[in-house]
Amino acid sequence: MLQILTGFGFLSGMSYxxxxxxxxxxxxxxxxxxxxxxxxxxxxxxxxxxxxxxxGWELTQVLTDTIIQRLDLFLVNLPSWLGGLDYLIVVLGFLLRIIFGILLLVLTGFLLVQFGVILGAPWYGKLSEELEKITTGNVQVIEVGFMGDIWRAILFEIKKLVLIISLGFLLFFLNVLPGFGTLLSPMGGMILTGTILCLDFFDAPLERRRLKFREKLGIIWKSLPASAGFSLVCLFLIAIPFVNLLTIPFCVGGGTLFVCDRILQKGLLPSENQSFIPQ
Structure with missing residues (x-):
């Protein structure tokens, strides 16, 4: 019953x-x-x-105005008894500005996370270690050396970028399809953004165990729907201007707590990393 009330972990994931x-x-x-x-x-x-x-705000205004102008030209050729559609166009223009504004806030917050997590990595890494020690009693690390750490960090960012670009192009072309394509494209964009956020916020404890990029992605999917709830609340927190300056560290720390509770303790690591699960 508790699982049903919490959305099988979805609401619990949002709490981290x-x-x-x-x-x-x-x-x-x-x-x-x-x-x-x-x-x-x-x-x-x-x-x-x-x-x-x-x-971006100026660009969204130009894009919205272009859409409205094309719709106005379309309405000119319609019968006069459909003149009431002019009001619908005004409402549509208002909704488009709100939607584009929200997307712009999400994009700005997303980029803030990408730069902030990289530049703040030394402090976030130490915070993650301390949180893991408090939660599980110890901290497990596979040492690869300083240069190994740098190389793995570069590869991680490159693979994230490849994932974003490849799926981004797919979603862009999907959006061209009428009907379902227009609906599925923004949904796919939200899933992709949430996945990248989970990769960023879960990375500190997973990287200490030197998991492969595909293994990190696999862990996100294995921990659904809790990871979906976590990514959704993080997406909301990073999209709020000024507030996100404070909430990003909480998302990073929350990611470590999530990994400790729902991945390490439940044995969701790949088999070769099972020895690094706290007993």
């Missing part, structure tokens, strides 16, 4: 970023690991808001 508040309350020393990342997020956000957001 907020669970960090309880950890900070009992281990206030961990707050020192999010101060520098928050400052970095602030600097990054200034450049993104000034550059991407302002430019």
């Amino acid at each position: 970023p907020f669970r960090l508040l309880g950890v900070f309350k009992s281990h206030s020393r961990l707050l020192s690991y999010i101060i520098v990342p928050i400052l970095l997020n602030f600097v990054i956000a200034i450049f993104l808001d000034v550059g991407l957001f302002l430019f």
Whole structure:
């Protein structure tokens, strides 16, 4: 019954970023690991808001106006008794601006995560280690050396980029198809964005165990629907301007708590990594 009420883990997955508040309350020393990342997020956000957001907002206005103009030209050729559709066009223009604005906020927050997680990696990594130690009693690491760490980090970002580009093109062409294509494309975009966010926020504890990129993706799917709930709430938290400067560290920490509870303790690691599950 509890599984049904929580959406078979979906609602529980949504709770993990907020669970960090309880950890900070009992281990206030961990707050020192999010101060520098928050400052970095602030600097990054200034450049993104000034550059991407302002430019993107102007672009969305042009795109919306173009759509409305084409619809107006279409209505000119319709019978006069359909003149009431003009009001529908006004409403549609208003809705399009809201939709494009939300998508722009999500994109800006998504890029903030990508840059913020990379630049704040030393502090986030230490926070993740401390959270794992508190949650499981120890921290497991497979050592590969400094250069190995750098090389794996570069490969991780490249593989994420390949995933985004390849599926992004597929979703773009899917959007061209009338009917289902137009509906499935934004849904696919949300799933892709949520998957990338899970990769970013789950990465610290998984990378310490040196999992392959495909194995990390597999873990996200194995932990559904909880991972879907986690990615959805993170998507919401990173899309809120200014608030996301504070919430991104909570998503990173929440990702570690999620991995400890729902992956390490439940034995969802690949078989060769099972020895790194806390007993």
